Amino acid sequence: MKKLFAQSYLWLLLIMLYAPIIIIAIFSFTEAKVLGNWTGFSTQLYENLFAGGVNNALIVAIENTLIIALVAATLSTLLGSVAAIGIHNLRGKRRAVMNSLNNVPMLNPDIITGISLFLLFASLGITQGYTTVILAHVAFCTPYVVLCVMPRLQQMNPNIYEAALDLGATPFQAMRKVIIPEIKAGMISGFILAFTLSIDDFAVTIFTNGTDGLDTLSTYIYADARKGGLTPELRPLSTIIFTVVLLLLIIINIRTYRIQKRKEAKL
Amino acid sequence: MKWLNKLFTKRSSWSIPYFLFLLFVVVLPLVLICYYSFHDGTTGDFTLKNFEKFVSNHEAANTFIYSIGIALITTILCIVLGYPAAYILSNSSLCRSKIMVILFILPMWINILVRTLATVALFDFMRLPLGEGALIFGMVYNFLPFMIYPIYNTMQKMDHSYIEAAQDLGAGPFTVFRKVVFPLSMPGVMSGIMMVFMPTISTFAIAELLTMNNIKLFGTTIQENINIGMWNYGAALSLIMLVIIFVMEFFSDSDEDRASNEGGII
Known part of the structure; x- marks a missing residue:
C-alpha cells in the first residue's frame, strides 16, 4: 500500500x-500555427526547419554550437x-588555494561569469566572436574536468609511477604509459x-558572442522566441x-554501467 | 635549459598554466566587476553613485526584492515536492529501479530555454494565461531536478546502520525519520537550496518568456543595463548579487557537494 502510494507520487511528478x-x-x-490545434499529421515543420532559406541560420547556429563545444571541450x-596532475602533486596551502580557485567558476552564477568576462574582453579591447566564446566556455568547463580527473589520481598507486622511473622510463614515458591510462576514464x-x-x-x-551575429543554438532559440513568442519551427x-x-x-549510462561491471569482474 | 627541464619534470608545477589561466579568466574579471562598480562611467572617478542609484531607483530595488520573493517560493515548492521524491528514490523498499532516478535527472541536461519554451507550450495548450503563475510553475519545473538530485545523493550515501540502530532501540518509523534520516539529509537540502535559489534570482530571458515580457527578475535588470552600455551600474548590480552568493555560501559551505552534484549522473 505504502509502496503503491510512493510509486504513484513519483509517476505524478514525472508526468x-x-x-x-x-x-x-x-x-x-x-x-497548425497555434499550439493545441491539431490539423492532421504532417512533417512539414521538420522540412521547414532544414530547408527554408531563412532558416538556414539555424543550420549555421547548430554548426557553431558543435564546433565551439568540440574545441572548448x-x-x-x-x-x-x-592541471589535475599538478594540483594532485601540490601540498598544503598551495593546494588549498588551487582547489578554492577551481571552485569559483562553478559557484558563480552564469550571468556573473558572462558579465565579468564581457567586462574583461571589453576593457582589453578584444573583439568578441568565436575566440572569446571558446575562451569563456573553456573557463567554466575546465573546473569540472579537474573534478572528474582528480579522483582517478587519488585512487592511483603512486608507487607505479616511481617504479617506472626507477626502471629507466623518462618522465614523459612514465606519463604516457602509467598516468594517462589510469586517468583516461x-x-x-x-x-x-x-x-x-x-x-x-x-x-x-550571449555576453561574449559580440555584435557580429555569431549565434549558437541557445542564442538562436532566444532571439527567435523573443521575436514571435513560440514560432512553430x-x-x-x-x-x-x-x-x-x-x-x-x-549511451553514457550504459557505458558507466559496463565499466562498473568490468571493475566488479576484476575484483 | 636545466632548470626548464626540472620545471617540466616536477609535476606540481603542472598546475602553473591553469593557475595563470584562472587568474586571467576568473580572478581578473571579478576584480573588474568591483572596479567598474565603484567608478563613474563618464569621468572615471571613484564613486558610490552606482550603489546609491540602486537604493534610490525604486524599479531596480523593487525587482530585486520581487526576485528574492519568487526565488523563495520556488525554493520552498522545490523542497516540498522534491524531498519526498528523493526519499522514495533512495529507499530501496519503495523504489528499486535505477531508471526512475535517471528519468528525474534527465531534464537537468536539456537546454534551459527549451525547457522554458516547453512550459510556455503547456500553458498555451491548457489555455492558461502567462503571468506570475506560469513564472513560478516554470521555475519549479526548471529547477526541481536540481533539488531532487543532491538530496537523493546524500540519502544514498547515508549509513543505514544508524537507521537500523534507531529501529533496534525502539523508534517508530516517524521517529526514525525525524531523528535520523532528516538531520542526516540536511547537507543535501542545503546544496539543493543553493542550486535552486541562486539560479532563480539570476536567470534572465526565462522570466520574460514565461510572462510575455510583463515581469522582470533581477538577472534581466543586470543584463539590460549591460546591453545598453551602463557597464558601471550593471557591474554594481552584479556585485550586489555576488555578495548575496557569498553570504549564502558562508552559511551553507557545501561548495564541494554542489560541484559533484552538477556532474549529474556521469
Missing part, C-alpha cells in the same frame, strides 16, 4: 516534468587534466561533461534536441 516536452513533441507533427580536457567523463555544458550554455555565450527543434540528449544519456 508534470515531462508533460510540456511531450506536448511539444506531439504537436511538432502538425502544421578538447581544450578544457587538456588543460584540466594537466576521468578524462573521457570530463570531456563529455564539458561538451554538454558547452552545448547547454546560454548566459555566458521551435517545436520540431525542441523535439530533436530532447531526443538527442536522451540518446546521449542512455
Whole structure:
C-alpha cells in the first residue's frame, strides 16, 4: 500500500516534468500555427526547419554550437587534466588555494561569469566572436574536468609511477604509459561533461558572442522566441534536441554501467 | 635549459598554466566587476553613485526584492515536492529501479530555454494565461531536478546502520525519520537550496518568456543595463548579487557537494 502510494507520487511528478516536452513533441507533427490545434499529421515543420532559406541560420547556429563545444571541450580536457596532475602533486596551502580557485567558476552564477568576462574582453579591447566564446566556455568547463580527473589520481598507486622511473622510463614515458591510462576514464567523463555544458550554455555565450551575429543554438532559440513568442519551427527543434540528449544519456549510462561491471569482474 | 627541464619534470608545477589561466579568466574579471562598480562611467572617478542609484531607483530595488520573493517560493515548492521524491528514490523498499532516478535527472541536461519554451507550450495548450503563475510553475519545473538530485545523493550515501540502530532501540518509523534520516539529509537540502535559489534570482530571458515580457527578475535588470552600455551600474548590480552568493555560501559551505552534484549522473 505504502509502496503503491510512493510509486504513484513519483509517476505524478514525472508526468508534470515531462508533460510540456511531450506536448511539444506531439504537436511538432502538425502544421497548425497555434499550439493545441491539431490539423492532421504532417512533417512539414521538420522540412521547414532544414530547408527554408531563412532558416538556414539555424543550420549555421547548430554548426557553431558543435564546433565551439568540440574545441572548448578538447581544450578544457587538456588543460584540466594537466592541471589535475599538478594540483594532485601540490601540498598544503598551495593546494588549498588551487582547489578554492577551481571552485569559483562553478559557484558563480552564469550571468556573473558572462558579465565579468564581457567586462574583461571589453576593457582589453578584444573583439568578441568565436575566440572569446571558446575562451569563456573553456573557463567554466575546465573546473569540472579537474573534478572528474582528480579522483582517478587519488585512487592511483603512486608507487607505479616511481617504479617506472626507477626502471629507466623518462618522465614523459612514465606519463604516457602509467598516468594517462589510469586517468583516461576521468578524462573521457570530463570531456563529455564539458561538451554538454558547452552545448547547454546560454548566459555566458550571449555576453561574449559580440555584435557580429555569431549565434549558437541557445542564442538562436532566444532571439527567435523573443521575436514571435513560440514560432512553430521551435517545436520540431525542441523535439530533436530532447531526443538527442536522451540518446546521449542512455549511451553514457550504459557505458558507466559496463565499466562498473568490468571493475566488479576484476575484483 | 636545466632548470626548464626540472620545471617540466616536477609535476606540481603542472598546475602553473591553469593557475595563470584562472587568474586571467576568473580572478581578473571579478576584480573588474568591483572596479567598474565603484567608478563613474563618464569621468572615471571613484564613486558610490552606482550603489546609491540602486537604493534610490525604486524599479531596480523593487525587482530585486520581487526576485528574492519568487526565488523563495520556488525554493520552498522545490523542497516540498522534491524531498519526498528523493526519499522514495533512495529507499530501496519503495523504489528499486535505477531508471526512475535517471528519468528525474534527465531534464537537468536539456537546454534551459527549451525547457522554458516547453512550459510556455503547456500553458498555451491548457489555455492558461502567462503571468506570475506560469513564472513560478516554470521555475519549479526548471529547477526541481536540481533539488531532487543532491538530496537523493546524500540519502544514498547515508549509513543505514544508524537507521537500523534507531529501529533496534525502539523508534517508530516517524521517529526514525525525524531523528535520523532528516538531520542526516540536511547537507543535501542545503546544496539543493543553493542550486535552486541562486539560479532563480539570476536567470534572465526565462522570466520574460514565461510572462510575455510583463515581469522582470533581477538577472534581466543586470543584463539590460549591460546591453545598453551602463557597464558601471550593471557591474554594481552584479556585485550586489555576488555578495548575496557569498553570504549564502558562508552559511551553507557545501561548495564541494554542489560541484559533484552538477556532474549529474556521469
